[in-house]
Each structure stands twice: as structure tokens, then as C-alpha cells.
Amino acid sequence: MAEADRAKAEKALRDQQREFSRKGGEFQDDLSTRKNEEIGKVQRYLLEEIRTYSSAQGFDLVLGEGVFYNKPQLDITAQVLEVLKTKPATLPSAPKPAAAPAKPPGAK
Numbered sequence: 001m002a003e004a005d006r007a008k009a010e011k012a013l014r015d016q017q018r019e020f021s022r023k024g025g026e027f028q029d030d031l032s033t034r035k036n037e038e039i040g041k042v043q044r045y046l047l048e049e050i051r052t053y054s055s056a057q058g059f060d061l062v063l064g065e066g067v068f069y070n071k072p073q074l075d076i077t078a079q080v081l082e083v084l085k086t087k088p089a090t091l092p093s094a095p096k097p098a099a100a101p102a103k104p105p106g107a108k
Helices: 003-057 077-085
Strands: 061-064 066-070
Touching: 003 066
Parallel strands: none
Antiparallel strands: 061 066
């Protein structure tokens, strides 16, 4: 194989490898998006079922990785927001870290 033909074949191979990698990345992105969509559907379905069951059973609160269900009487959001309205609009400064304790005499 002539040097020019070899160089041309190597370039074509590199181009195909780049294209393959690009398509692989696109496939992974599409797969991830689709997976997240399906997981979201399942999560929404389960959350609605938990809420329906919890309400029917008379539960006050159901916890998991967050609140799955709560009776409206347990929601204190409005009260907290009212208290926050009376506070300054800026956050207080962070407390300064405590100084390191002094070493006792003779300590290494």
C-alpha cells in the first residue's frame, strides 16, 4: 500500500472513530433523557397512589425521601412565610470560627 493511500485510510478511520464516538454520546444522552422521563412517570404515579391511600386511611403524614403526604393542617408554610416577612431582607453574617484552643504547656 502506498504511503498516500495509507495516510488517506488512516484519516478515514480516524474520521469514522470520531463519528462513532459522537453517535455513541448522542445515544447515551437520548438514553439518559428517556430513562429520566420514564422514572418521572413512575414516581408521579407512585406519589399519587401514596397520597390517595394515605388520605383514605386517615394518615396525617407519610415520609420517605421527603414528604409524600400530609394533611393540610400540618403545613406551616404560610406561618413561616409570615415570620420571615418580619425579618431583614439580608442574611446575617456568618459567625467567625472559634480560635483554636491553646496548647497546654509541655504539649508537643
